[in-house]
Amino acid sequence: MVVSYVGMMTQEVTVKQNVKVILESDVEHLDEVMVVAFGTAKKSQFTGSAATIKADKITERQVSNVSNALSGQIAGVQTTATNGEPGASATVRIRGIGSMSASNAPLYVVDGVPFEGNIATINPQDIETMTVLKDAASNALYGARGANGVILITTKKGQSGAKAKIDVDAKWGTNRRAIPNYDVMTDANMYYETYYQGINNALGGAAPSDKVGAYVQQFLGYPIYDIPEGEQLFTEDGKINPNATLGAQYVGTDGETYFLQPDNWYNELFMNENMRQEYNVRISGASPQSTYFMSAGYLEDTGIIPNSGFQRFSARMNSDYQVNNHIKVGSSFSYVNTNSLSPRDQSGSSSGNLFYISNMIAPIYPLYVRNADGSIKIDDYGFTTYDFGAGEYPGLGRPFMGNSNPASMIALDKYQTVSDVLSGRAFLNWEIAKGLKVSANWGVDANNSRNNNLYNAYYGQYSATGGIIYVTSARTFSTNQQYLLTYNKEYGNHSIDALAGYENYQRTYQYLSGSKENLYNPNVPEIDNAISQPSASSYTGVYNTQGILARLQYDYADKYFVSGSFRRDASSRFHPDNRWGNFWSVGGGWLLNKENFLLGMRNIDLLKFKASYGVQGNDNLGYTGLHNYNYYSDHYGIADANGDFALSMTYKGNKDITWETSHNFNTGFDFEFFKRRLRGTVEYFSRKTVDMLYERPVAPSLGYSAIPMNVGSMSNSGFELDIQGDLVRSKNVNWTVNFNITSVKNVINELHPDLEGEMIDGSWIYREGESSYQMYIREYAGVDEETGDALWYIDVPQMAEDGVTPLKDANGDPIVKKETTNTFTNATQYATGDILPKAYGGFGTNLSAYGFDFGISFAYQFGGRIYDNTYAALMHQGTSDDAGQNWHSDILNAWTPENKVTEVPKLNYNGDGYANAVSTRFLTSSDYLSINNITFGYTVPKRVTQKIGVQTFRVYCAADNVAVFSARKGLDPRQSYSTSSNSYYSPMRTASVGVMMTF
Amino acid sequence: MKFNKYFTMLFASATLFAACEEVEALQGGTVTEEQKSEVAQEDPSKLSSDMNALKDNLIQFGTISTSTSTNHLDFGFPALCLMYDQAGQDMVSEQHGYNWLGNQLTFKDRVKTSSYNAFIWNLHYQHIKSANSILKALAGDDEPTGLVANYIGQALASRAFDYLQLVQSYQFTYLGHEEELAVPVITEAMSEEEAMNNPLATVASVYAQIMDDLDTAIPYLEENPSEGDKAQITAAVAYGLRARANMLMGQYANAAYDAAKALELSGATPYSISEVSVPSFNNDAHSWIWGSIITTNNDVVQTGIINWPSHLCSMTGNGYTTGVGMDVVHKRINSSLWARIPETDVRKGWWVDEDFYSANLDNAFGAGYSVPIAQAATFATYTNVKFGPQDNILFNTENSQDWPLMRAEEMLLIQAEALGRSEGVNAGKAALEAFVQTYRDPEYTCNAADEAAFIDEVWFQRRVELWGEGFSLFDVLRLKKPIIRKGANFSGNVTYEDLPAESPIFIYSIPESERETNKGIDVSALREDPVAPTAIM
DSSP, rough: OOOOOOTTTOOOOOOOOTTOOOOOOOOTTTEEEEEEEEEEGGGGGGOOOOOEEHHHHHHHHHOSGGGGGTTTTTTTEEEOSSOTTTOOOOOOESSOOOOOOOOOEEEEEEEEEEEOOOOGGSOGGGGEEEEEOOOOHGGGGGGGOOOTTTEEEOOOOTTTTTOOEEEEEEEEEEEESSSSOOOOOOHHHHHHHHHHHHHHHHHTOOOOHHHHHHHHHHHHOOOOOOTTTTSSSSSSTTTTTTTTOOOOEEEESSSSSEEEOOOOOOHHSSSSOEEEEEEEEEEEEEEEEEEEEEEEEEEEEEOTTOOOEEEEEEEEEEEEEEEEEEEEEEEEEEEEEEEOOTTTTTTTOOOOOOOHHHHHTTTTTTBBBBTTTBBBOTTSSSOOOOOSBBSSEEEEEEEOSSSSOHHHHHHOEEEEEEEEEEEEEEEEEEEEEETTEEEEEHHHEEEEEEEEEEEEEESSGTTTTTTTEEEEEEEEEEEEEEEEEEEEEEEEEEEEEEEEEEEEEEEEEEEEEEEEEEESSSTOOOOGGGEEEEEEEEEEEEEEEEEEEEEEEHHHHHEEEEEEEEEEEEEEEOOOOOOEEEEEEEEEEEEGGHHHHHTTTEEEEEEEEEEEEEEEEEEOOOOSGGGGGSSSEEEEEEEEEEEEEEEEEEEEEOTOOOOEEEEEEEEEEEETTTTTTTEEEEEEEEEEESOOEEEEOOOOGGSSSEEEEEEEEEEEEEEEEEEEEEEESSSSEEEEEEEEEEEEEEEEEOOOGGGTTTTEETTTTEEETSSEEEEEEOOOEEEETTTOEEEEEEEEOBBEEEEEEEEOOTSOOOOOEEEEESSSSGGGGEEEOOSOOEEEEEEEEEEEEEEEEEEEEEEEEEEEEEEHHHHHHHHHOOOOOGGGGGGGGGGGGGHHHHHHHTTSSOOTTOOOOOTSSSSSGEEEOEEEEEEEEEEEEEEOOHHHHGGGTEEEEEEEEEEEEEEEEEHHHHHOTOOSSSSEOOOOOOOOEEEEEEEEEOO | OOOHHHHHHHHHHHHHHSOOOOSEEESSEEEEHHHHHHHHHHHHGGHHHHHHHHHOOOOOOSSSSSSSSTTTOSSSSSHHHHHHHTTTTSEESSSSSTTTHHHHHHTTTOOOOOOOHHHHHHHHHHHHHHHHHHHHHHHSSOOOOHHHHHHHHHHHHHHHHHHHHHOOOOOOOOOTTTTBOOOOOOOOOOOOOHTOOOOOOBBBHHHHHHHHHHHHHHHHHHHHHHOOTTSSHHHHHHHHHHHHHHHTTOOOOHHHHHHHHHHHOOOOOOOOOOTSSSOOOOOOOOOEEEEOOTTTSSHHTTSSSSSSHHHHTTBBBBSSHHHHSSOOOOOOOEEHHHHOOOSSGGGGGBBBOOOOHHHHHHHHTTTTTTHHHHTTTOOOTTBBBBBBBGGGGGTBBBBOOEEEEEHHHHHHHHHHHHHHHHHHHHHHHHHHHHHHHTTOOOOOOOOOHHHHHHHHHHHHHHHTTTTTOOHHHHHHTTTTTTOEEETTTTOGOOOSSOOOTGGGSSSSSOOHHHHHOOOTTTTGGGGOOOOOOOOOO
C-alpha cells in the first residue's frame, strides 16, 4: 500500500495488521514560502538574507510589545531597552549600528505597508510571522528607508480550504521588578559614619568629633537620632554614639512636635500588587471563494509602580474574495485602543523618578511626615502626607532632591495617553493574462492620541500655582499606495519573475497642546477646569516619499538563481535638487544539493550558496519636532519680544544634505542536514555606510553648535550563525535546540577631511580605522597611597636638555611620558578602544513529551564594556554636592591611613568633585546572560477534549524576562551600547498562567 | 496591444498622484529660511523680527539645555549676572541643598569642561551671530540712512556688548594685560571656514573691535533714532557701553563724557528714595537706560522656575528661593558689606537685618510684616528684598519681572569715578555726593582723602547699588581687588583664605567645545585649568 500526505515523502509499506507508518518530511518538495519585499518567495530560491519568527515564538513571550520578542531570537538582531514600562518598545538594531547620528531604527512594514506608528498598538497574537530582512537583496526595494533593515509583520489570515476554527487564549500573571537595586547602603549609622569620614578628612583627619558631627548634621539636615542629654552623636573615633537611638522627636519652627525616622524608600515604594491579564479570541475559516480571519483581544498590563500600566483593546478583520478567475480582492481592518498610564519623569535623574530616588537616596530620610507619636500624618483631604524635604517638617530641608517626593507625585499626579489606531489595507489583484498580474495595494493608518498631564495642586512644586494641567492631542495620518505589475513565465528549465511598480507614501503629523494653571477640581485633568496662565501650541509636519521600483528574478532548473532589483526614490526631507536617489541590488543562489556531485549524499537535504550586493538609503536624521521634516533650510524659532516677533536661528541647515547610502554585501550558506534534523544558516556580511549623515560640531563661537552634512563612511561586518537541531523526533517526544551568534565589527572608514581622521564629541571619539563606539575619557590610575587622592594618567611632554624645547619623534609627534596626576581636569583623555560586545545572540530549547511541553530561551552578549553611570554616582566622595546621596557599599573600602592599598580614593567633603567623574574606573564589562522566557505547558489529549468538542486544550505557566546575570548587581547591560543607569523604569519579570483552546 | 493599455493606465494614475502640489512640510513655530523670506516679501514689517532676536537671545531658555537635560540656570543673560556675582564676595548663599549656583560659590565653573562656562560662551556668541546675520544682510550700503542705519547701529552696539562681557570673562582686565590672548573675534565678514580657523585675539584687539563697532554705531543711532521698548539699543545705550569700555581702558575723561551722553540722550534719572524704599527692580523704570522686557509668553516665564526671580527674588510664589523649604538658595548680602551701609541710607533696607527686619518689607506690605514674611519664605539673615515680586504682589507665582541691563545710577557712578580720576578727587566727590545725597542717603558725605580711597568709595557704592546685577566680579578684576570671604556670613564650606587680586580662578578657561572645533586656537598656549580653592571650614 502507498501512504502519502502533503509535504511528506510517499512510502510503500507492506500490508499487515496494525501498520505503524512514520512519514518523513519531504524537504525536496515542501518548500517553505516566505514573505519578502512586495510579495512572497520560496525559501530555496531566495538569494537574500532574511529570518522569520513564527507565531508560536512570538506568543510564547509574555510581552505587550512585539519588539521585545525579538531578543535573542534571530542572528544579527540585537535589542536594547532603556524603558521597562508596560507596553514600551525595545530598540532594535539589525547587523550593527550603521549610522553615527542618523536614525538606526529599522523600517517596520505591516501587511505590505510601511508603519511608523507605535509598535505596541499591534497585538502580538494577531501576528502570523515577523520576517527580518537583513541584506540588500531582500530590502533594496524599500529604497530610501531600507538601510537599517526591514521588519515585515504579516498578520494572520484564514487558510483557504481550512475548516472554520476558533482559538481562545487567556492568561493571568503578575509583574515584578526584574533588575535588583545596586548594593547600596541601607543602614543609617553606616551612612552617617561614612559621611563623617569625608568631613573629618576635609578638616585634616583629626578634628574633634563634636565639630565634625555638627557639620554632618548641618549638611545632612534631619536630626534623626535621639541623643542623650549632654552627649554627642559621634564618638571620638567617628562612630555613632551607642547611646544614640534612631528615631527622634523634632520640634518644628512652627512649634509643633514631629517624629523623625528614616524609611526604606525602596521597600515602601515597590511592594504594590499588580496583575497582567490577556484574553484573545480568533476565528478563521474559508469558503471556496473567500477566507476570513477575525480576532479580538484585551490586555491589561499593570506596572510595578502605582499609576503605571498599559491597556489594549484590539480587533481585526482580514478577508479576501476571489471575484472570478482573474480578480481577487481583499481587505484588512484593525482597530486598536490603547490606554497607557505612564508616570512622568521615570527616566533620567529627575526628582520625580521613583526608580532613581529610591535607589539614590541615603537611608537617613523619612518618606512620610510623622506625628509626635510616630504615626504617619494624614492631611485634611485624607491623603497620606509625604515629606518633600521642603519644610513639611518646618525648618528642615532635604539636601538631596529637595522639594520632591515621587511617591506623592505618582499618587496624586496624572499622566495618561489614550490612542485610537485605525489601520486599513485593501488590495486588488487582476490576472490580465497567464503570468501577468496587476495589483494595487492601498493602506491607510490613522493614530489619534490624547494625553492628559496633571501636576497636582496639593503637594510639590506646583502646589504654589494650584496645579497645572496640560492636554495634548496628536494626530498621525498616513496613506500608502502601490501599483505593481508582475509577470512570470517558465520555459522548460528557465523561469523568470518580473516586477515593476510605483509607491507613494505621505504622512501628516499634527500636534496641539494647551495648558493652564490653578485647578478648580484638583482631580479633573482638563484645561477648562483651570483658570490661570493659559498657553497653547500647535504645529503640523508633512513627510512624503515616492519611488518607482522594479525587480527581475531568473532561475534555471530550480538550481541556479539570480535576481536584481532597482528603486528610484525621493524623500521630502531633502532639498529638491538632492531629493532623488537610486537604490539597487543583485543576488545569486546555487542549490548545491541538486548538483550531481552531492546527489548521492543522503545526509544533505539542502545546501545553498548565496551572495548579494546592493545599496539602500537612510533619510532619517532623527531630529525632534519640525526639524525632522526639512534638513536643508536654516530654521528659526518664533518668540514673543514684548508683543513683537523675534526670530532666532534654532537649526543650521545644509542644502547639500542627502541620503546616507549603505552598501551591503552578504554571502553564506543555508543548510539542512540529516533529514532536516540540523538546519541553519551561516553568513558573512559587510555593510558599508557612505555619505554618512552626521551633525558635525562646529566652533560654538560661530553662534551655533553643529551643521548636518554627508561626511565619511563606516562599516559593520561580521558573521552570523543560526542553527536549529532536533535532538529527538518521535511520536511522543520532540526535543529541539536552537542557537545563534553574531559577531559584528564596527569601523569608521572615513571622516570629514577637516577632521584629519579624528573627531571628539564630549566623552566620545571617532577615529578612522576604529570603532565608532569608543569613549574618550581619562584613565584611572588608582589611588595615591600616601594622600588617598584619586589619580589619573597624564601625558607629559618630554623636553630637550634646555628644558623648553619639546622633543619630537620621527613622525614629528611630541614624545610624552605617561605619569599620574591628582587633578582630574589636567589628566589626559585617552581612547578606550571598541566597547561594543564582540558577540551576541541567543539560544534555547523546547521539549515536548506526552503532552507536556517545556521551553526556555536565553540571550547573551560578551566581550564588550559599558559605562556604569549609577555605580559612578554611588561612589561619590562625599562633597557638599553629594550630601544625602547614597553610597555603594564598595565605598567602605575607601582610602584611610590604615587602608592605603585600595582602588577607592579617600572621602573628602572638600574634594573637587571629580573623584568619581567620568573615567575608565567605571567602564565595566557588559557581558550578560539573560533568561528571557521559561514556559511549561500541558496539552490534554485530544481524545479527552474532543468529547466536549474541543480540538486542543493546553494549560501553561510561563515566566518572562526571568533574570539577567551581569558584572555587577543592579547593572543591566541591555539598556544601551554605551551607558547604563538605574534612572529608568526597570524591566519587569512576568509570571503567568494561561489556557489555550481551539474549537 | 492589450498590455500597453493597462500599463499606460497604471502609470497615468501614478503620475497623477505625483503631480499633487507639494504641501508645506513645516507649519508651526519653526520657520525655514525660505518661509521667512516669503513672509518678509508679503509683509515687510516682519523684517523687524530678525532685529528682535537681539532682545530675545538675552532672555531665552535653551542656550545649553537639551531635550534630555535641562539646566535650571538656562534663562539667559540674567543667569550670567547671577553667576558672576555669586563667584565673588558680595553675594552669599549656601553650598548645599538645592542651590543651582553652588558651582559659582566654589569657583568650580572656571574649568574648560564646565557647562556653565560653555553657557557664558554660547550665549554671547549666539547673540553675536544674531547681530552678524543682520549686519551681513544689510551690508553693501556704504552710507546707510534711516532704518537701515539704525539697524546696523543696533547690531554693532549689541555685538560690542557681547565682546565686552566675553573679554572680561576670559582674560584679566585690559590695563596690564593688553597683549594677552582673550577670545576669538567673529565678524559678519567672516566665512564659516574662517571662523573654524580663528585664533584667539589679544585683549587689545578685542577692545579695538569693541571701540570700532561703538564708534560706528553711535552716529548711526544718534542720527537715525527708532521707536521701541527699553530692550532696544539706542544711542544712549551705545554711549553707556562705550563709557564702560573707556573705564576699563583707562580713558577716564572719555568715559565721563560717554556716561553723561548716555544720561542726556536717554533722559533717565535714578530711582528716587521712595521708589527704592520698597522691593523694586522688577519692572522697566525711568532709571533704566536699557533692560530686558520679559512677558508672560516668554519661555523663561512659561518654564515656571527657570527664570531669574526663581533664583534671586525672595518673594516669589514659585521659585527656588522660597520653594525649597530651607534657607539655602536665598541670595544674601555679605554681612560686613551690609554693616558698612549707614542707617540713613535707604539701601540698608534692601536686605533684612539679623532680626529679619527690613523697612522696605514693612513699607510695601504693612508694618510688622517683615518677620512673618521672612519666616514664611524661610529667609536667612541678610536675605535680599531688593528685587520685588511681579506686580509687587507678595508670593506672586508668575515670574515675569523685567531685568535691568543699564541704569542711570551706573552711569552716574561711572561719571563720578571717571571725573575723580581725570579731573581730581574733588570733582569726583562732588558728583558722587550729588547722586547719593539726592537719591539714596540725604546725610551722605564722601570722606575719601585721596584718589585710591575715592575709587574704593565708588567701588563700595557700586557693590551696594548694583548688587545682584552682574557687576561685582568685573569690578574686582578692573580694580584688581582680592576676594575676601572671611569674617562675613559665608558658611565654612565656602569660606576660603583670601584670594589675591588677579587669582587665576577669577576668570574662565576657553571652553573645551571651542578648543576641539576651532582649529585656529593653539591649545598648547592656553593655561592649565586653575584649581578651585579649598574651604577653610
